[in-house]
Amino acid sequence: MTDTPAMAAPAIQAPDLTRTKNLDQWICWWSIPVFYNLFGIVFVYLARLMPPPSPGLTTDQIIHFIRSNATHLQIAIVTLSLSLGLASLSSGIIVVQMRRMKGAGPALAYAYLAALAVAALPGCLFCGLMFALAAFRPDRDPALVVLLYDMGLLSFVGSLGCFIVQYMVFAIAIFLDEREIFPKWLGYMSIWGVVTELLAIPIWIFRSGPYAWNGLISFYLGTIIFVVWEFCLVVSLYKAIKTQPSQEVLA
Amino acid sequence: MNTTDQRICLWLVPGFGALLMLAFCIFPGFFPPLSPTLSAEEVATFYRNNVGPIRASMLICNVCGVAFIPFFMVIVVQMQRMANPSRAFAYSYLSAAASGATLFALADLAWLIAAFRPERDPQLTMLLNDLAWMAFVTPVGFILAQNLSLALGIYMDAQPRPVFPRWVGHFNIAAALLMTPGAFALMFMTGPLAWDGALAFWLRVGSYALYLAVMFFVVRAAIDRQAVEEGATA
Amino acid sequence: MANTTNPGLRACTQGISIPGDTAHLPGDSSIWVFVIGEMVTFSCYFAAYLFDHRQLHDVFLQSQGYLSPNLGALNTLVLLTSSLFVALSVHATRAGDSGVAARFVGLGGACGAGFACIKGVEWHSELAKGFTLGTNKFFMHYYMLTGVHLFHVLLGLVFLGIMWRELSGPGSPRVRLVETGATYWHMVDFLWIIIFPLLYLLR
Numbered sequence: 001m002t003d004t005p006a007m008a009a010p011a012i013q014a015p016d017l018t019r020t021k022n023l024d025q026w027i028c029w030w031s032i033p034v035f036y037n038l039f040g041i042v043f044v045y046l047a048r049l050m051p052p053p054s055p056g057l058t059t060d061q062i063i064h065f066i067r068s069n070a071t072h073l074q075i076a077i078v079t080l081s082l083s084l085g086l087a088s089l090s091s092g093i094i095v096v097q098m099r100r101m102k103g104a105g106p107a108l109a110y111a112y113l114a115a116l117a118v119a120a121l122p123g124c125l126f127c128g129l130m131f132a133l134a135a136f137r138p139d140r141d142p143a144l145v146v147l148l149y150d151m152g153l154l155s156f157v158g159s160l161g162c163f164i165v166q167y168m169v170f171a172i173a174i175f176l177d178e179r180e181i182f183p184k185w186l187g188y189m190s191i192w193g194v195v196t197e198l199l200a201i202p203i204w205i206f207r208s209g210p211y212a213w214n215g216l217i218s219f220y221l222g223t224i225i226f227v228v229w230e231f232c233l234v235v236s237l238y239k240a241i242k243t244q245p246s247q248e249v250l251a
Numbered sequence: 252m253n254t255t256d257q258r259i260c261l262w263l264v265p266g267f268g269a270l271l272m273l274a275f276c277i278f279p280g281f282f283p284p285l286s287p288t289l290s291a292e293e294v295a296t297f298y299r300n301n302v303g304p305i306r307a308s309m310l311i312c313n314v315c316g317v318a319f320i321p322f323f324m325v326i327v328v329q330m331q332r333m334a335n336p337s338r339a340f341a342y343s344y345l346s347a348a349a350s351g352a353t354l355f356a357l358a359d360l361a362w363l364i365a366a367f368r369p370e371r372d373p374q375l376t377m378l379l380n381d382l383a384w385m386a387f388v389t390p391v392g393f394i395l396a397q398n399l400s401l402a403l404g405i406y407m408d409a410q411p412r413p414v415f416p417r418w419v420g421h422f423n424i425a426a427a428l429l430m431t432p433g434a435f436a437l438m439f440m441t442g443p444l445a446w447d448g449a450l451a452f453w454l455r456v457g458s459y460a461l462y463l464a465v466m467f468f469v470v471r472a473a474i475d476r477q478a479v480e481e482g483a484t485a
Numbered sequence: 486m487a488n489t490t491n492p493g494l495r496a497c498t499q500g501i502s503i504p505g506d507t508a509h510l511p512g513d514s515s516i517w518v519f520v521i522g523e524m525v526t527f528s529c530y531f532a533a534y535l536f537d538h539r540q541l542h543d544v545f546l547q548s549q550g551y552l553s554p555n556l557g558a559l560n561t562l563v564l565l566t567s568s569l570f571v572a573l574s575v576h577a578t579r580a581g582d583s584g585v586a587a588r589f590v591g592l593g594g595a596c597g598a599g600f601a602c603i604k605g606v607e608w609h610s611e612l613a614k615g616f617t618l619g620t621n622k623f624f625m626h627y628y629m630l631t632g633v634h635l636f637h638v639l640l641g642l643v644f645l646g647i648m649w650r651e652l653s654g655p656g657s658p659r660v661r662l663v664e665t666g667a668t669y670w671h672m673v674d675f676l677w678i679i680i681f682p683l684l685y686l687l688r
Contacts (some may be wrong), residue, residue: 085396092343118349132437188519250337
């Protein structure tokens with residue numbers, strides 16, 4: 001039984017590109033490793049926010065962290081400001097692949113896109129803005145700097161719902177998909193993703209221990225699972241694009 | 252396909268655009284832009300003395316700020332008519348547009364909150380003011396991604412009569428690049444890259460306004476062509 | 486027939502035809518990736534608990550006194566019974582008896598729901614006594630471990646529901662699917678068998 005095209009043909013047929021096939025999808029695919037490498041440089045090396053400093057630091061220690069790191073923090077957030085848009089390209093390619101699924105409708109694909117579009121501000125850029133504000137004025141009231149520190153790291157580690165929705169719709173789509181665009185085990189790994197978000201719930205309560213925002217479980221285990229998941233996603237996307245039948249019309 | 256819905260979304264641009272221009276002119280902190288070097292007291296005084304115009308302008312922005320989303324969605328619809336291998340760029344355009352709108356909303360909220368209790372501790376007012384300016388000027392990444400997605404889609408639109416002419420792709424990239432200096436405003440308190448500077452503020456705001464104006468006509472032409480090609484009645 | 490219209494799952498249905506054929510890994514291979522991953526991650530939670538248990542032995546011992554080992558033991562019994570029912574349903578599915586199998590899955594699911602209710606009662610009584618997630622390190626671990634486990638139980642109920650639908654639907658059921666769900670359910674049970682003594686019994 002041959003693979004039938006997932007959608008009815010639109011008004012304009014996909015032309016025969018003599019250059020690279022599926023160039024648009026490959027561009028979007030490449031944006032993912034590029035973005036995450038930049039993300040790593042920004043958050044781990046420059047800003048030193050991953051792993052995060054402890055919620056238990058005193059006011060003076062927080063001020064010291066910001067001031068001793070101020071220029072690097074600022075460069076990090078400028079880079080983040082310029083590059084966060086790349087994440088939109090990854091949404092684009094994933095929606096295209098999810099729409100190829102048979103048995104899982106487009107609503108799940110659009111939900112994935114929408115959830116990540118929402119996540120951009122509270123889950124990532126908001127943290128950048130808070131630390132940019134903290135680094136901006138050396139003479140800012142220390143209590144405000146502590147507030148910004150809390151707002152930055154709590155939002156970064158503690159934005160849960162948007163990512164839960166992202167993982168959840170992705171997992172559901174994979175399980176419903178009869179064409180196995182993505183392997184089933186990636187769906188199970190996405191369930192782990194949901195669990196890591198649930199495990200971050202206590203960071204809103206604890207300032208130390210394994211369930212604090214820098215804790216062994218809420219942060220480290222969660223981040224490791226996320227990195228593994230992202231890597232598996234990139235590899236699976238590669239395979240999915242590579243094995244697309246050339247006569248398939250994509251939506 | 253009936254293009255009425257697209258035309259309505261298109262004409263929201265001049266309609267809401269005019270209101271936003273009005274808000275821009277009313278806001279006392281844009282002519283000239285408030286300097287980052289002002290002390291907390293000076294910032295607090297600014298809010299105390301200008302409560303009316305600040306609230307009026309920012310309430311207009313609150314109401315009208317997301318009104319360009321339908322226009323961007325028209326562009327998404329047009330992108331889906333392009334002869335690209337897939338719709339990946341159209342989807343990424345949609346995502347970037349949605350994310351970008353949230354930043355504008357955040358900046359607007361911060362200005363309004365600062366003006367809500369002008370008698371607040373000046374340090375707090377200054378913090379809110381800082382947040383508003385930074386959220387307004389610095390997050391250029393989503394505009395970059397939006398324009399890049401559209402430009403790439405245009406370049407790969409391989410059909411005899413492409414949806415948008417090729418120069419629109421160049422124009423999108425140029426407009427985005429002209430706005431990128433804004434990202435550096437979170438590092439500088441004076442000079443052209445500060446949030447009140449010529450590059451980070453005026454160039455950014457000016458190019459965005461020009462960009463929207465040009466795209467209005469470009470998209471209008473694309474809708475007209477679509478109506479002719481598909482024999483629509485609207 | 487249901488199977489032939491699912492090209493993606495065709496490979497997974499090859500164990501269907503021969504009753505008594507046990508020479509294969511039950512369920513599709515991806516569930517085992519999941520199970521092993523879960524074991525590894527839960528080991529991390531257990532390690533964190535044991536570490537804190539050692540550091541704060543007195544607090545833990547004292548707080549543990551407020552738990553109800555009877556309810557914990559009851560829950561263990563309930564979950565073991567549900568696993569038994571699920572295992573019986575797999576056996577029945579392999580023997581081609583999907584009506585019986587569906588009933589067993591239903592019973593297993595009822596026990597699972599019972600587990601969730603008892604857990605709810607238990608939490609309610611502890612919350613009423615004023616013990617919340619933030620009370621101390623013991624209760625932090627307690628609510629987190631039982632909470633994450635409960636999430637897995639609820640997810641398992643969804644899987645059991647899918648199994649039940651498969652078994653009560655028209656046509657012959659996919660054995661692999663039933664085995665996959667059962668594997669997941671047994672894993673959930675196994676995890677509880679470690680959690681129960683760790684939280685309720687460990688001195």
